Amino acid sequence: KQEVTQIPAALSVPEGENLVLNCSFTDSAIYNLQWFRQDPGKGLTSLLLIQSSQREQTSGRLNASLDKSSGRSTLYIAASQPGDSATYLCAVGFQKLVFGTGTRLLVSP
């Protein structure tokens, strides 16, 4: 049974810092890994999707990497801004996604 863990559960940083969010999964036989953002009271917004044959994906200030052999993914956020404050969730799977419990990020001005 696939299990997904995200560390840390919460993170508080000052504006401008670069930061890394971690995601680990128990079964390396995954198809895709997605990173989502969830704002309070809102649904999930897909940020990046890494297919199993890929090692990383980039979108603006976000970079996600995938290491299937070690069962890990990282989401790197460059030059963080207060608007980045949200909960970040990673999920693995092809269509049936298994989610981690998320990292709650607070970026202070």
Place this chain on the structure above:
Amino acid sequence: EAGVAQSPRYKIIEKRQSVAFWCNPISGHATLYWYQQILGQGPKLLIQFQNNGVVDDSQLPKDRFSAERLKGVDSTLKIQPAKLEDSAVYLCASSLEGRRIYFGEGSWLTVV
């Protein structure tokens, strides 16, 4: 492009009452999902449809939850009778097969 639409956004009911949530996926998306997200946890898949057929409902509590997707477009998720532990956000999502999954804003259920 319009996103995934859900209604109602918020619902408060008493335990043992019934409730229904509606979802309209992104146009052309054959795959539709209902996820349950309890506060502080990640979403959990309840049911997945491919067009109007059920692909996976292994985590759907079938004694009280039901879902349908008539005509392969809109979907309805029903809970009857509701329990306190059903308090959660019910997220509908859709995708083209194997592609990125898009979520709606969710229907927030409180059972008192």
